[in-house]
Amino acid sequence: MAAKGKPNKGHENVRKHAEESRNQSLGRLKARIALFKRLIYERKENLISMEGLPRNPTKFLEDDWLPEATDPKEAIDPADVKVSRATLYKKEDEFIAKLKEVTNLCKVVKKPExxxxxxxxxxxxxxxxxxxxxxxxxxxxxxxxxxxxxxxxxxxxxxxxxxxxxxxxxxxxxxxxxxxxxx
The missing domain is CATH 1.20.5 (Single alpha-helices involved in coiled-coils or other helix-helix interfaces)
Incomplete structure (x- = not known):
């Protein structure tokens, strides 16, 4: 048992691990959103249909819309942008803002300009x-x-x-x- 006023090493490690995990999942979420934005922008710019892109946040979590790179240098490892449902729907401000961004991007896909x-x-x-x-x-x-x-x-x-x-x-x-x- 830890002395009064001294933090428990076990709790500190759990907190650090949780913070690292949170930052990693936020980073993957940001990378996935950036990829989604890029695909939408490229399709708009080239007047290409939005067919195949996610139309709602649930579809955004699936990997079937991720592009397959012809150049190995451009290849996207799905693990680098893997986001869980729990991550997308976290109740922290940063995650809520990212969910709103995903929702707005999905609206653009549903009703392109x-x-x-x-x-x-x-x-x-x-x-x-x-x-x-x-x-x-x-x-x-x-x-x-x-x-x-x-x-x-x-x-x-x-x-x-x-x-x-x-x-x-x-x-x-x-x-x-x-x-x-x-x-």
Whole structure:
């Protein structure tokens, strides 16, 4: 039995162990949340569906949503981010804040910021612009064809007018030579 006022070594070791365990579990929880945030951000940025990501805190505890790394350097060991239900639902302020953060992230997964709708709208706009571009190219081609026809017609008309002008000049020259020969 410990003397009055002296801490019991056994209790001190248990307290230290509990504190270490708490810090480790909080660290794993923070790492898991950071991974979850990264995946959500990457999917938002690349307009990828949130399919497969946890939609509630219970699913967040499961490992089936963790990414499988193709590069061994990026591989995530599930043990490094393993979180128990008891850890997630602890009644300490830090853990409560982390649970709220997980809940908010799950809401983002459930109702993404209409990324799919925005993507669909942008794809429809692209399709509309492609059709408009094709139509404009077709109109441009038709106009070019019409202008080429008009140019050819004008060249023909100019050629005809030049021939007519030469004919008239020759007639005029013949008449003027006839008039001068009379005098």
């Amino acid at each position: 209409d990324v799919a709708k925005e993507k669909k709208d942008l794809e429809a706009e692209i399709e509309r612009l492609i059709i408009r571009t094709q139509n404009l190219a077709e109109v441009n081609s038709q106009l070019e064809h019409e202008y080429q026809q008009q140019i050819e017609e004008l060249k023909t008309r100019i050629s005809e007018l030049l021939e007519e002008n030469e004919r008239l000049e020759s007639i005029l020259a013949n008449r003027s030579s006839n008039v001068t020969s009379m005098f």
